[in-house]
Amino acid sequence: MxxxxxxxxxxxxxxxxxxxxxxxxxxxxxKPWDVPAEYKNMKNPVAKGEESNKAGLATYTKFCASCHGKTGLGDGVKARMLKDFPGDFSGDYFQNQTDGEHFYKTKFGRNEMPKFEGKLSDENIWNLVNFMRTFKK
Ligand code: HEC
Missing domain, CATH: 1.20.5 (Single alpha-helices involved in coiled-coils or other helix-helix interfaces)
Structure with a gap:
């Protein structure tokens, strides 16, 4: 027994x-996230480089790292309280997307990803887009 x-x-x-x-x-x-073609193919108006990365880092540390983690691995302190994984910004799935896709997702958000429209200027979002490229493995 x-x-x-x-x-x-x-x-x-x-x-x-x-x-x-x-x-x-x-x-x-x-989860699949469709981005309208006009955003997907949008040209990034902010030149990549030191200056943009520096501005991007400052904004990222303040508004994004709590969920996405300092190095973009999706391991920020708030991440474990989320239902959805915030993504791994160092990997191919993220890095193979266009700048316009990153811009759209940051600006308009979805579910637990907050929208930054009205909180951050477009120029600031493009700086973030440039900075997030530095996470590439
Ligand atoms: C409260 C937590 C939280 C904060 C703060 C946050 N995010 Fe997110 N983010 C998420 C989650 C969760 C997802 C996944 C959403 C989904 O797939 O529905 C996500 C997804 C994304 C994506 C899409 C990733 C992909 O591969 O499709 C981008 C880009 C992004 N976030 C950028 C940012 C930026 C830039 C900031 C800061 C300005 C930020 N996020 C702040 C939680 C957050």
Missing amino acids: ITMKKRLVRTVMVIAGVSFLCLYVNAQQP
């Missing part, structure tokens, strides 16, 4: 463990 119970407990624990792992892995997958 006792061993049966033990085996049952062990089985339940393994099933629970595997389910949590699947949920965790699934939560790390980005």
Whole structure:
């Protein structure tokens, strides 16, 4: 009897463990986010370089790092309280998007990603877009 119970407990624990792992892995997958073509193909009006990166870093530290993490890995202090994974800015999925896509997503947000329209100027958002390129692996 006792061993049966033990085996049952062990089985339940393994099933629970595997389910949590699947949920965790699934939560790390980005959900498709369509960006209108006019934004996707938008030309970045702010030149890339030291000056823009510096401005981007300052804004990023103040408004973004709490969720996205200092180095853009999605590991900020608030990240574990979020339902959705904020993304890994060092990886291909992020870096293969256009500047316009990053601009659109930052400006208008979605669900737990706050919108920064009205809070940050377009120029500031483009500085962020430039700065986020420095996270590339
Ligand atoms: C409260 C937490 C939070 C803050 C603060 C935050 N974000 Fe996000 N961000 C998220 C979450 C969560 C997602 C994923 C949203 C989704 O997929 O629906 C996201 C997604 C994004 C994406 C899209 C990533 C991709 O690969 O599609 C960009 C770009 C982005 N954030 C930029 C920023 C910038 C720039 C700032 C600061 C100005 C910022 N975020 C501040 C939580 C946050």
